[in-house]
Amino acid sequence: MLAIALGGCASGPGAPWRETAGCDLLSGRPETFADARMLELRFSQDGNGCRVTGIAPSPRVAAAQQRAIEALAASRCGAGAASSSIVEKMRDGVPVEVLAMRIEPPPGPLRCEPGETGGAGQVSVDISSSRMHPPRYPPAAARAGIGGRATMRVLVDEHGGVAAALVESSSGHAALDDAAYEAVLRWRFQRSGTGLVVARVPIDFDPG
Numbered sequence: 183m184l185a186i187a188l189g190g191c192a193s194g195p196g197a198p199w200r201e202t203a204g205c206d207l208l209s210g211r212p213e214t215f216a217d218a219r220m221l222e223l224r225f226s227q228d229g230n231g232c233r234v235t236g237i238a239p240s241p242r243v244a245a246a247q248q249r250a251i252e253a254l255a256a257s258r259c260g261a262g263a264a265s266s267s268i269v270e271k272m273r274d275g276v277p278v279e280v281l282a283m284r285i286e287p288p289p290g291p292l293r294c295e296p297g298e299t300g301g302a303g304q305v306s307v308d309i310s311s312s313r314m315h316p317p318r319y320p321p322a323a324a325r326a327g328i329g330g331r332a333t334m335r336v337l338v339d340e341h342g343g344v345a346a347a348l349v350e351s352s353s354g355h356a357a358l359d360d361a362a363y364e365a366v367l368r369w370r371f372q373r374s375g376t377g378l379v380v381a382r383v384p385i386d387f388d389p390g
Contacts, residue, residue: 239356
């Protein structure tokens with residue numbers, strides 16, 4: 183399982199973070215932390231911080247993306263969402279969820295540099311935890327013989343808990359993706375090091 187280190191904090195002189203690299207608080211390449219189920223997700227920097235806008239097919243997906251961005255922001259110098267909303271709108275006659283967030287750095291002289299390292303270490307699933315909370319195969323999908331693999335990107339906190347999770351690669355079926363997401367939220371992880379780390383977890387659904 184692959185661990186990814188997220189950027190950390192530094193203090194010192196330089197241009198104010200909010201004016202130069204606010205979106206770098208999301209690990210330098212924020213687009214790599216987009217849930218595969220999102221229809222759109224955009225990051226833009228302005229003088230008030232990093233603005234995040236997105237369109238999701240359901241409230242569940244929008245909330246998952248929102249939670250992941252907030253966790254990533256908090257891992258970088260304690261940044262936070264100055265504003266955040268999820269609103270249902272119609273798009274081409276279909277209801278969608280519109281996500282809007284503005285991430286700001288914390289007050290004070292702290293700033294984050296794109297190349298710096300925060301959390302680092304190895305991470306793996308606690309087997310006993312995953313056995314206690316296995317993914318629930320959606321009955322309708324099982325009856326229809328529908329299977330697939332959903333690969334999850336799990337943000338693991340310093341205590342081995344799940345700060346957030348995303349669908350990195352979809353199974354091709356929303357019900358299976360949702361089942362994988364709900365399962366990993368209840369898992370524990372064994373890890374070393376400090377800070378937030380990321381685990382990639384493939385989950386297979388085999389109808390037999």
